[in-house]
Amino acid sequence: MQAPPSTNPTLTSQYPMRTIPSDDATTLGHGGLGATEAHPSAPYSPTLGGDRTMSNLKGGDSPTDDSEYDEERLAQAGLAPPVTQKLKGPRKWMGLQPVAPLQSHEKHAHHNHLAWSKVKITFKEPMAEFWGTFILVLFGDAGLAQVTLGSKNPGSAPGGMGFGDWQSVSWAYGIGLMLGVYVAGDSGAYLNPCITFASCILRGIPWRRLPMYIISQTLGAFCAAGVIYGNYYSLIDDYEGGPGIRTVGGPTSTAGIFATYPADGVSTANLFFDQFIASALLVFIIFALKDDSNKGSFIASGAWFPLALFFLMFGISATFGLQTGFAINFARDMGPRLMTWALGYGNAVWTTGNYYFWIPTTAPFLGCLTGGIIYDACIYTGPSPINTPWFGLKKLFNPKRAVQERLESQKDAGAI
Numbered sequence: 001m002q003a004p005p006s007t008n009p010t011l012t013s014q015y016p017m018r019t020i021p022s023d024d025a026t027t028l029g030h031g032g033l034g035a036t037e038a039h040p041s042a043p044y045s046p047t048l049g050g051d052r053t054m055s056n057l058k059g060g061d062s063p064t065d066d067s068e069y070d071e072e073r074l075a076q077a078g079l080a081p082p083v084t085q086k087l088k089g090p091r092k093w094m095g096l097q098p099v100a101p102l103q104s105h106e107k108h109a110h111h112n113h114l115a116w117s118k119v120k121i122t123f124k125e126p127m128a129e130f131w132g133t134f135i136l137v138l139f140g141d142a143g144l145a146q147v148t149l150g151s152k153n154p155g156s157a158p159g160g161m162g163f164g165d166w167q168s169v170s171w172a173y174g175i176g177l178m179l180g181v182y183v184a185g186d187s188g189a190y191l192n193p194c195i196t197f198a199s200c201i202l203r204g205i206p207w208r209r210l211p212m213y214i215i216s217q218t219l220g221a222f223c224a225a226g227v228i229y230g231n232y233y234s235l236i237d238d239y240e241g242g243p244g245i246r247t248v249g250g251p252t253s254t255a256g257i258f259a260t261y262p263a264d265g266v267s268t269a270n271l272f273f274d275q276f277i278a279s280a281l282l283v284f285i286i287f288a289l290k291d292d293s294n295k296g297s298f299i300a301s302g303a304w305f306p307l308a309l310f311f312l313m314f315g316i317s318a319t320f321g322l323q324t325g326f327a328i329n330f331a332r333d334m335g336p337r338l339m340t341w342a343l344g345y346g347n348a349v350w351t352t353g354n355y356y357f358w359i360p361t362t363a364p365f366l367g368c369l370t371g372g373i374i375y376d377a378c379i380y381t382g383p384s385p386i387n388t389p390w391f392g393l394k395k396l397f398n399p400k401r402a403v404q405e406r407l408e409s410q411k412d413a414g415a416i
Contacts, residue, residue, distance in 0.1 A: 090122050095209030125187035125209075126216040132184025133191045133220035133331055136176040141228050141336060143172025145257045149235040170317035178310040192329045193217055194368040198283050202372045202384050214331070221335025225258045229343060232257075246340075248348035255345050255352075258336035260325035260360055262353040271324055271356065272363050278320040279328045279367025280374070285312050287375040294379055327360035334361065 150163030181189040190196045193214040199205045236254050237243045248255040262271050289308050320326045327333040341349045350357050376386035385391055
């Protein structure tokens with residue numbers, strides 16, 4: 001498809017662009033919650049592992065971007081050109097594609113040379129993760145705030161029935177996740193460091209991408225909690241019993257609006273298992289939804305995928321919320337916890353529940369990884385360390401051979 005005339009003929013001649021049809025994009029099934037990422041058509045080689053080239057696979061194999069691609073292949077993939085070659089360095093350092101997916105209308109291409117546009121293009125995916133997680137936590141914690149603070153005076157609600165119950169919270173988090181996936185778009189829409197971590201191991205996402213995504217997701221949750229705190233500041237004062245009073249635990253505590261805390265009378269082992277099993281269920285079902293080879297007559301990917309995630313989050317909230325508040329997401333818990341600690345709730349946010357905070361910090365990572373391993377071991381037939389000899393550990397015993405195979409595969413794929 002020939003690109004329309006451009007206001008920048010140099011860019012047009014060097015990087016012809018086109019609108020990417022659906023069959024030119026891989027819907028990320030490596031744990032990313034819903035985005036599509038354009039890629040050159042290159043055969044997949046299972047020996048590439050986490051550093052494999054961009055591939056055109058069904059079943060959601062992740063495109064990675066550690067390899068350089070010539071201009072012709074980038075143009076064929078529908079990827080917009082780099083505004084400057086200098087942007088490719090920092091993007092590659094973060095484990096992102098050297099060329100960010102941009103708007104395909106060439107008449108706007110000159111806008112990409114503005115200073116802020118260069119920053120936006122460089123950090124496009126981390127920014128998307130920030131705002132996607134922001135939307136998730138904003139809806140979810142705002143639902144908790146309305147239910148908690150509204151319970152003090154339920155008669156003030158229309159009909160005198162209060163401002164919601166736990167089902168309202170389930171709706172809030174489900175809708176927040178669905179809309180957050182739409183917002184995150186090109187980043188892969190993980191919105192959860194634990195899912196990103198599992199995807200690095202099982203779906204070949206570059207490890208260099210993990211730190212930036214974790215920072216973006218946690219910061220997005222932190223900022224969302226701050227917005228909710230500011231919005232409900234007066235009602236928080238009233239609920240706690242006076243201006244500036246902030247407590248963790250007790251009948252008038254508002255800390256649970258933002259971070260998760262354990263129910264009374266539940267053992268530490270039980271709390272850990274609760275977070276572990278809910279997180280494993282989350283990734284197991286996400287991997288199933290993104291596995292095109294296991295769809296049969298049911299289509300839950302594409303445009304329907306965010307809706308399926310809504311039901312998934314609603315179900316987990318409705319069934320695993322009693323004991324721990326279903327954090328199942330490091331960023332969703334740690335970001336708001338840091339915010340409450342900074343705004344006056346004190347060290348109790350760390351010490352309450354026999355230092356409970358370590359459970360939503362660790363259990364979701366282990367649970368998400370376990371859920372992905374179980375799915376790959378029992379159902380998934382695509383590229384995965386579980387579907388390789390020695391479960392992908394062979395390269396640890398023969399690293400030189402693994403590097404040689406990787407280079408040969410990249411050469412066969414035309415990446416080098």
